[in-house]
Each structure stands twice: as structure tokens, then as C-alpha cells.
Amino acid sequence: MAYFADLILPLPLDKRFTYSLSDAEAEFICEGMRLAVQFGKNRIYTGIVAKIHQNPPQVYEAKPIHQILDEKPLVSLHQLKFWSWISHYYLCSEGEVMRAALPGAFLLESESIVKLRKNFDFPEEKLNDDEFLVVEALQRQSSMKIQEIQELLDRKSVLPVINLLVEKEVVELNQEIYEQYKPKEVRFVRLRSEFEAEAAMHRLLDELSNAPKQREILLTYFSLTANSRKPLKAKTLCDKSGATSAVLKSLVKKGIFEEYYEQTDRVGFKGETFNKEIIFNKYQQQAFDQIKSYFAEEQVCLLHGVTSSGKTEIYIRLIEDVLKTGKQALYLLPEIALTTQLIKRLQDYFGDKVLVYHSRYSLNERVEVYKHVLSNSEKGQIIIGARSCIFLPFQNLGLIVVDEEHETTFKQFDPAPRYHARDAAVVLAAQFKAAILLGSATPSLESYFNADHNKYALVELNRRYGEVLMPDMEVVDIKTAHRKKKMTGHFSERLIEEIKESLEEEEQVILFQNRRGFSPILECNTCGHSPQCPNCDVSLTYHSHNNQLRCHYCGYHIAMQQKCMACGSDEISTKGFGTEQVETELRALFPDARIARMDQDTTRGKHSYEKIITAFENFETDILVGTQMLTKGLDFRKVNLVGIMNADNLLNFPDFRAHERSFQLMQQVAGRSGRTKKRGKVLIQTYNPYHRIIQQVSTGNFSEMYREQLEERYQYKYPPYFRLIRLTVKSRDFSKTNDAAAWLATALEKVFERFVLGPEFPPVARIRNEYYKNILIKIPQKQSLGKTKAMVHRILSSFGTIAAFRSVRVIINVDPQ
Structure with a gap:
């Protein structure tokens, strides 16, 4: 009886593809395993086994598989079911979901290898210069990769050259599968057993009396291992003895030391845990008890808690309860920036049980997290990270917490699958019969509508922790301030006054401007021309730190223009402003203040978020300027003033969600202020102080905004209707x-x-x-x-x-x- 396997391939194609299996293969292979298979004429891809059956394909003849890549399934049945739901709901292929779900290192692909034909006999004079260079290189080495040929010829399009050589029967093309993941290995050393006896040891030291550096390594080894039987790293031995690795290598060659390697994790927690008991106030306790009762009824629960009301403590207690039952917990956050603070809090509490997973992690780190979750090890019990975490291979998921559930960054825009992590998490929780809690100070209209119509359970937390008052909101009319000449750059007199006061009292300040760069538009005062991107329909943004005009869509950039590109006039001025300009103006206004900026330009590195936030937490920064990265759930104890530089560019956006988003952003950034005893202050600069949303933000009136926006959505036929x-x-x-x-x-x-x-x-x-x-x-x-x-x-x-x-x-x- 013939056996067949339906495979999901990492390609944007709607169907699964069927391959034939031998009896032995069919007995060993099971769903969720990876197989290397040929697809097309000569490409090899990794496929995931979705189904094993005995029905041959009707339209084509099934090819045999190339090789089996796993001994046991890498993808769980829960994942396959979840992938299927995502592909059907978001109208994309399972292959696209597979690409998003698996770390790239698991998607083995073949690479084209160019080799000389055996016994080829082709006159060299019939080869052009490029072909001759390739053949000459191949005579010195057995094979070359496409990339190596590109480097040799110093050009990108080398395929025409290779194709001509194939036609002339000089070279042949083969496919080679390569594995991207490499386990991290640490080098250890130990003294050979024959030198462990005391007499042999003394004899050895005498022999090395003419090699002081080698003798020093040996003495250091004895002092480090005298009271400990722990393995000794080669690096530690070199560092402690002050010797180079070459000296250690010579001792290995002499047969005095032997070296060995051990695999180690790239991810993990190295600190200590401080398992302090969480003490709730009566409002938190009330909310916690309500959530637990709704979870018992298997309901999705929405926690609407004002900023600084202690939602995170509730999440930690819920996670703790789930871990006691032996289940896994998933903590979803909208921004990588937010993970920095939360990881520390969770690791202080749960230690090594917390693993982090997001796009700033390297390929190898993501593979290791994936494997820990798949094996349901002690290490992978709590996963914290951004939206891609929902694709991890959970075995026994008990709780999902979606923090700041209103955030747009939970939606994947490109490439497919264009899923929403919050909505997908609700489905994932239902699959595992797990509890799910959506938390926010400003819930999305859709979630609040679901709670309003009894689809979700609603729990409210209306008071800040420790009876701290909500910040004092003040709207500053900059239209009038401009008219009365009471503006210094983009700062109103009132804002400068408040910043001065905060700095004098040694408090910290956050300034929010939802645009990066120095200035979004450069304009000629003579003809009105502004430089445009040649590839996109947008004007170039001026960045002062590198004196460039840059497109934020495609990355195109040119040097800052000293004259108008259209009429040659040197009367050029900038219009609008971004975080960079706010920072420049601040340095002029407050030369003694320590100022930092947090936007896409300053957070490109893996640990850049961490450095900026840690410096601010340790009071090494007085004023932090930033984009919406600052608005989400960050907890700074000494921030007493928050300034919103311009509320209008949030409101005047061509989108039906613009007003809801503006309210959420301003409320969230305001929530960073006054989180300890002293009442915080928020200043909102605007040209339109009587706008409904500005008024609702200044009074913190969520329910009024919700009712008004719902009425508009109903009228114009938009979600949630x-x-x-x-x-x-x-x-x-x-x-x-x-x-x-x-x-x-x-x-x-x-x-x-x-x-x-x-x-x-x-x-x-x-x-x-x-x-x-x-x-x-x-x-x-x-x-x-x-x-x-x-x-x-x-x-x-x-x-x-x-x-x-x-x-x-x-x-x-x-x-x-």
C-alpha cells in the first residue's frame, strides 16, 4: 500500500503539496516533522508534514522526499490547527504563516553550488573575461557558491555568466542544503588524569621552570580547582593567569591539558530572584477576585484599569497561580521597548522561568527559545515578547495576558500573514481552553464594545495604586501664544516654566512628539519647492545629526541642500518639527540638563532601548524626548511633568480611527506622569484647545469619547458594527x-x-x-x-x-x- 504526505511549503501558494513515502518512511514520519523536498526543477525546500494518508494526487505524480530533517515533530498539532485558522481568517496561504511562525534557521533551503564538469575540454580563448575568471577560480577550488562568484566578479547579476558556462558545458549547477542554526559551544579545559597525583604534579612544575607563562597557567589552574570540582572555562583560566590562548594551546599540544566542549544556552537569566510577596490594595484584590471568577466561567476578560493602578501586579499573581498548576503563561506586549522594564520585573520574581522572544533576538537565540517552549522545560514556562510569540509551540498553555491591548503594533502590516495578535490570541486561548486577559487604560473601541455587549467580561480598576491622584491636565493654546509672541521655538512660555521648575526640584520630564527627524519639510521661501523622494510620493525629512534629507519610506537620502533645487535661491527654511528638533531646542534652552531621545533612529541596536530606559530609570537623564514608544506602560518613579508638543498632528490624520488613537496616545503618555506621592502635571500644546478629543483627554473622560466615536462609527458603517x-x-x-x-x-x-x-x-x-x-x-x-x-x-x-x-x-x- 502506497503512503503519501501532504506538506506545507514556505511559499505563498494556496495548496499543500503531496509527496510519496516508502513504507519505512511512513512508519517513522509523523505530523509536524520537517522534510527536505524537491519543488520545481531543482530547488529544495523545508516542508512541514500536515497529514499522512494513502490517496495519491489526481493531477500530478507525487515525487519522493529528499530527506527527513527531524527525529520528532518540530511543530505541534495545536500549531497546525492555529496556522490553518490564521490562513483562512486572514486570507493568506499556510506557507506564509509557516514563514512567520518558524525561526528562519528551521527553514533549510538549498543553495546553488557551481562546480567544473569532470574532464571538461573547452578552449580558453572562447571564454569572455568574466567566464575565464570563474573557470580559473574553480580550477583552484572544488566548488563555489553564487555569493562567492558575485564577490569575485564584483557584480550582483552573475546568473547570465553562469548560464552561459552551463550552456557551453564547462560547469554544472548542484543544490546543497545548509543548516543555519549552530548551537553555542563553550571550551573547557582539564588536567590530564596522569598528572593529578602529587608527585607527577611536582615533576611537571619542575619541567616547566624554563617556561614561566606555562607554569603560571598551571599554578592558576591548581588554585582555581583546589576547592571546586566545577568545570573550568578556557577563557576564565586565561583571564585569571594573564596568559594568551596560544600559551594554553601549547600546553594542550604537550598533552598536559585536554580541552572539551559543552553546549550552552544563549538565552537565560543570570541574576538572583527576589520573590517578594505582592500585597494588593482593596481595589486590586477586588479586581483580581472578579477576574478569577470570570476565568472559572471560561470567559475572555477585559481589565480596564487607569494608568498606574497596579495592573502588572495583578498579571504577576495570575501567572503565579497558573505556574502552580504546571501550565505555561504567555505575556504579550506591543513594543520591544516595553519588554525591557517588564523583563526585569518578571525575572526578579520568577527568575529562569522567564524567556523573551522578539525580532531583535538573533536567529540562534530565537531557535533556543522555540526549543525550550516545545520541550515544555522549566525554562520556558513564561514567555514574554511582542506579537510573534503567539506562534511558539506551546504544549500546555494556561494563561495569555495581552497588555496594552489597544495598541496598533499588535497588527502585522507586512509581509503576510497580516494578523492581529490580540484577536489571534483569543482564538489560541480557546484552542487550549486557557484563560485570557486583555488589559489597558484606554481599551480599543472594539474590545470595549464586546465587553459592553457581554461578549467579554469587564473588570474596572479606577484608582491609582497608593491613592496617588491622576495627573493635573492643562491645555496650552499655542495659536494665541504665537500671536502674543510668547513662544520660544516650539516651546510655550508655560511649558518652559514647568520644565524649569521640575529641573530645580530634581524631577524628570518626558516630552512627546509623534514625529522623528528634525523637520518633515524643507521649503524654498522664493518658489515654494520642497525636495521630494524620487521613489515615493513624500517630501524628504531633514535629519540634523548627519545633515541629511531622508525618506522614511524607502531610506533614500541626500545631503542637506544649501540652495533650492528648483530655482537656486538660498532662502530655504524648514517647516514642521520632529523629536530631533525638540532635542536641539532643549539643549539651547537648558544647557545644563541631561537630555536623551528615544525614537526609531536612536533604538536601532539590540540593546539600545535598554540603555536609554536604564539611564532614565537610574536618573542619569533629566529630560527624555520621544515618539509613541514612550507612551506604553513604562513606569518611571521621578517623572512629574509630561509635555505633549503638538496634539494637532495626531488628530488631523485621514483615518476613521484617528480620534480614538489620539485619545489613547495622549492618555497613555499622560499616565507616565506623577506615579508616586506627588501629583503629576501634563501640558498639552495645541492650536485647537476646544477640540472635543482634547477636552475629553484633559478630563480623562473615556466613556464620553467611547459613546461619541461609537455613534460616528454606526453612522458611517465602520467597526465594531x-x-x-x-x-x-x-x-x-x-x-x-x-x-x-x-x-x-x-x-x-x-x-x-x-x-x-x-x-x-x-x-x-x-x-x-x-x-x-x-x-x-x-x-x-x-x-x-x-x-x-x-x-x-x-x-x-x-x-x-x-x-x-x-x-x-x-x-x-x-x-x-
């Missing part, structure tokens, strides 16, 4: 983009009628020389989501058969943010 699917049509050809979008919109209108909006150009209609056009489908509550998606899929299949639109890509985004 209607679901959305956005189709983005993109291509390098402007007219093709237009034609394809028009065809698609017409086809959709025939089915969904008035619930199709567009096609429309987005605010930035060209990025990296590709033109974009959006179509929005609104789905009423009573309309079947499954049938709607099936219809969209059918229309897109028809679209794919039109030859004229072959070069046009359609991106599907379900529940766009």
Missing part, C-alpha cells in the same frame, strides 16, 4: 494599477453593491516606485464572513487569469488597522 477587508492593488505601472483597481472594484460591486468603497489612492500613493490603490469592503454584522471571504477569493482567482494584470499584485488585509 461592520467588519472591513481592504484590498490594495500595487504595480510599477501607473495605468495598469488604475485599470486593475477599476476592474476589481466593478467585480466586487456586482456582488457587494454599496458596501464597496473605492478604488482610492492612499495618502502616500507611490512607495519605492510602486503605485498603490485601495478598495474597502464593508461587511454588515448579519452577512456571513466566511461566504464573503470565499466570494473575494473567487473574484481574485478570476483576476489572476487576466494576462494584462499579471504584473499587478493584490494585497488582502482583513480587519485593517
